[in-house]
Amino acid sequence: MAGARILLFTGKGGVGKTTLAAATAARLAVGGHKVLVASADPAHSLGDVFGRPLTGEPSEVDTCLYAAHVDARGLVDKAWQDIRRQLRTALAGAGLDDLDAAELTVLPGVDELLALTEVARLAKEGPWEVVVVDCGPTAETLRLLALPEAVAGYVERLYGSGGALAGLAAHLGALRRLLVDPAVTSVRLVLTPERLVVAETRRTLAALALRGIRVDSLVANRLVPRARTRLRGRASIPWRGPAASWLRTRRAEQDAVLSELDASTPLRVHLVEHRPAEPVGIRPLLELAGELYGDADPLDAPFGGDDVRPLLGIRTLDEGGYELTVALPLTDSSELDLARVGDDLAITVDGVRRLVALPVLLRRHAVTDAAVEDGGLVLRFEEQA
Missing domain, CATH: 2.60.40.790 (Immunoglobulin-like)
Structure with missing residues (x-):
């Protein structure tokens, strides 16, 4: 297999992207796919969702399901030796002092590039069919996804297409091609049905489109459940009281926000209701995935979409x-x-x-x-x- 399908989950902080990424990975594994879910979020809460500690090395958390934390700092001495050597050579040629590994990690953007490099390596070299990535909040993710193109541009302008940094330029070009290949990589944007969050989601959609990166779907998480009715004899009577009134008012507000979002994008918006307890562990995550995906495979067209328009x-x-x-x-x-x-x-x-x-x-x-x-x-x- 040439490489894995890559699903990037991102959204404003606190919208539940980590949980939904883990739930999607668990569902894919149950469906027979060999899956790795990796956290590229510096907060690294993926282990909390599975209820077990994770490291930078993929470990099996269930049948066909592996998980890992991408530790960018730990990758400096492991994954980027060649690129670091090229960077040192180029800086020496520019009259700057040599860099050691610790100094390299504080250069702007290096941590993010290392994380993205490791995700690409795992997708290409690992045995997985799908790599699900729990990205950082949207602002950090946009910066992360823009880095290969931006840094490659600077490298070419400063040093030309050859020279000491030719290997780095080639590496960044490969990362860029991976990100913009709609058959390989797509983003799933997670949001909560609030006007400020939806406004940020719209800006993120435009920014990703500018980068040529495909967004295949939106997930509206933590909808307030609808106030239920109760039966009295054969009659259906709505629940009454302050709690029921609050539920109806809040859900009506959320429905109005989602209606506006739905009218402004051709992307399908998938709905997930707020749960009484945080899903922790495989079984609760599969229940959550059942609400999101129904009987379908998360990679099927109704969720991933086949309509990819050129920029x-x-x-x-x-x-x-x-x-x-x-x-x-x-x-x-x-x-x-x-x-x-x-x-x-x-x-x-x-x-x-x-x-x-x-x-x-x-x-x-x-x-x-x-x-x-x-x-x-x-x-x-x-x-x-």
Whole structure:
């Protein structure tokens, strides 16, 4: 097998992503897949969900199910010896002092790159069919997923495509290709049905789309259960009292938020109700997965989705010129900025910026109009005089 399928679970801190990642992994294992669930979250609460200690080495927690904590600091002397040597050589050539292993770990982004490198290694070299990753909160995850492209760009500008850091550049390029391959890697965004959380989720969707990283589904966790009715004879009578009133009011608020979210994205939103106790251990996790996935495999199309739109779509206009659609999940509140940088288009959405290479056909054309439509950002190009 060339490599494993990778599912990345992320969301705002406290929404339950670790539990849902573990539940998904447990369900996949019961379905016959050999699965590794790995925590790349510095908080490392995955062991608490399984009710057992975990280390950086994958250990079996149930049949076909393995778990591990990705320890970036411990990987410096184990997984990145070659890259560290190249970095030392390059820094020496620039007139800087040599770095030891401890100093390397405090360089910005190195911990995150190490964690991502280890996930990629496990997916490629391990015996698992699926690697489920419990990522950090969304802000950290976005920074993590942007690092391979960003650092590779800096390396190429500073040292060219060859030289002392050629190996590092190749490594980062491989990581980037792994992340943007929709047949291999996808993100599942976990949220709670609150307006602030949903607003962050929308920004995250746009940021991941800019990076070319596929989001296959959304999971709305911790919905307040609906107030039940009770039977009196043959009549169904709603529960009354302050508790029942609070449940109805809170669930109505959550339903309204989810209705707005559902209308703003083509992604399916899966619902999970709040449970009276935290699911700890395999059996409670499988019960939770049953509520989320029903009888389906978590990798099946109803959950993973088959519709993967390219970031850029181009068509010729009858009246002349071209129309370029950038497939971004934008809303009326999205802060959008556009700039032309040579043959690239600099797109910034809610503070996240990416240079998008224009198709060769449009490089001698100028942007004459821009609009936000259902399909994303629509730009009109006309040939420069």
